[in-house]
Amino acid sequence: MYHHTIIRSNYMLPGNEPFYEFSMKLWESLEQDTNYNSMVSQRGVVNLYHSDPQRDAFARRGNAMRMAGADAVLLDEKGIRELCPFLDFDNARFPIKGGLLQPRGGTARHDAVAWGYARGADQRGVDILQNCEVTGFRNKAGRCTGVETNRGSIAAKKVAVCVAGSSSRVMERAGMRLPIESHVLQAFVSEGLKPLLPGVITFGAGHFYVSQSDKGGLVFGGDIDGYNTYAQRGNLPVVEDVCEGGMAIMPMIGRARLLRMWGGLVDMSMDGSPFIDKTHIDGLYFNGGWCYGGFKATPASGWCYAHLLATDQSHPLAKEFRLDRFERGYMIDEKGVGAQPNLH
Numbered sequence: 344m345y346h347h348t349i350i351r352s353n354y355m356l357p358g359n360e361p362f363y364e365f366s367m368k369l370w371e372s373l374e375q376d377t378n379y380n381s382m383v384s385q386r387g388v389v390n391l392y393h394s395d396p397q398r399d400a401f402a403r404r405g406n407a408m409r410m411a412g413a414d415a416v417l418l419d420e421k422g423i424r425e426l427c428p429f430l431d432f433d434n435a436r437f438p439i440k441g442g443l444l445q446p447r448g449g450t451a452r453h454d455a456v457a458w459g460y461a462r463g464a465d466q467r468g469v470d471i472l473q474n475c476e477v478t479g480f481r482n483k484a485g486r487c488t489g490v491e492t493n494r495g496s497i498a499a500k501k502v503a504v505c506v507a508g509s510s511s512r513v514m515e516r517a518g519m520r521l522p523i524e525s526h527v528l529q530a531f532v533s534e535g536l537k538p539l540l541p542g543v544i545t546f547g548a549g550h551f552y553v554s555q556s557d558k559g560g561l562v563f564g565g566d567i568d569g570y571n572t573y574a575q576r577g578n579l580p581v582v583e584d585v586c587e588g589g590m591a592i593m594p595m596i597g598r599a600r601l602l603r604m605w606g607g608l609v610d611m612s613m614d615g616s617p618f619i620d621k622t623h624i625d626g627l628y629f630n631g632g633w634c635y636g637g638f639k640a641t642p643a644s645g646w647c648y649a650h651l652l653a654t655d656q657s658h659p660l661a662k663e664f665r666l667d668r669f670e671r672g673y674m675i676d677e678k679g680v681g682a683q684p685n686l687h
């Protein structure tokens with residue numbers, strides 16, 4: 344059970360940041376809205392930097408965040424020493440020079456979020472069918488008129504797909520090929536330890552992020568495995584890479600025992616950004632391409648998808664998340680690394 348998942352709005356690009364900041368604001372009232380304890384914990388997310396150019400890039404990101412109404416504080420080494428005295432500041436290869444802190448970032452308990460939303464939907468009259476697989480789409484004169492499932496067919500005026508790591512397989516049944524590859528992302532949890540981490544910490548010279556659950560386990564992860572797969576388990580090279588990242592910033596993590604690890608599917612888009620859009624088939628809508636970061640988007644993703652379904656118009660905050668953005672040349676390449684999912 345993955346007890347905590349990272350929530351943050353530390354994006355930079357105009358197509359992304361206002362959307363994620365809206366999501367952050369919705370997180371802040373989610374527990375009131377659903378009357379459910381989702382363990383939203385705004386203990387801060389700090390991205391460490393290790394060089395002068397990286398500091399400049401983080402300062403730029405922080406400014407973009409603040410312009411979109413988010414919070415961001417650029418800390419120097421002294422500031423990080425006060426926040427996280429246990430880090431290895433003098434690592435010869437990756438000395439820690441400072442960090443970009445988003446104090447309102449933090450974690451939430453993913454399954455409690457799902458339960459809270461499920462109860463809210465149920466109370467509003469939504470039928471939730473569990474263990475019911477969509478096996479195909481009904482189509483009449485080029486219009487989607489419902490779905491086929493392993494438990495019979497369901498007619499609908501509008502069909503909204505949001506199946507994350509299964510996006511390509513499901514949309515293939517509607518005859519669509521998506522600009523998405525499915526990859527595996529691994530996560531790790533240590534045995535329970537005394538409270539140590541103040542919030543979420545990410546390594547800036549490799550891919551490693553860590554937080555501590557309320558039960559005390561260090562919850563951490565890193566890169567996707569980097570090859571196309573539908574297997575929900577990862578491989579050892581990434582385990583080694585993640586552990587190296589951990590050892591580089593907090594060597595004492597080497598003494599902690601690993602309690603469990605697992606891999607899940609992520610729907611990696613070609614530019615690392617998501618889709619909330621109509622498709623070319625009337626009545627069929629698509630939400631996906633969330634890569635490894637769709638959890639934090641959940642409240643805004645649902646909000647903007649509902650807006651699209653109700654009005655047939657993109658919500659202003661999600662208007663860049665279009666399927667045709669590659670044809671139009673309007674990619675949202677947050678990391679500036681190009682069109683390869685395993686680089687995002």
Ligand SMILES: Cc1cc2nc3c(=O)[nH]c(=O)nc-3n(C[C@H](O)[C@H](O)[C@H](O)COP(=O)(O)OP(=O)(O)OC[C@H]3O[C@@H](n4cnc5c(N)ncnc54)[C@H](O)[C@@H]3O)c2cc1C
Pocket residue numbers: 347348349350475476477478505506507508509513528529530564605606607608609630631633634635636637638639640
């Ligand atoms: C190990 C790991 C760690 C992650 N950590 C973070 C994090 O810290 N922060 C963050 O923001 N994001 C994180 N993510 C990403 C995040 O979990 C996803 O982006 C997010 O869950 C996607 O939400 P969703 O509602 O679109 O899809 P999901 O939550 O995956 O839900 C899709 C649902 O569709 C169902 N489905 C699939 N096919 C069919 C079908 N044919 N018929 C009917 N139903 C179907 C599935 O069973 C599933 O229940 C992580 C992902 C992984 C794997």
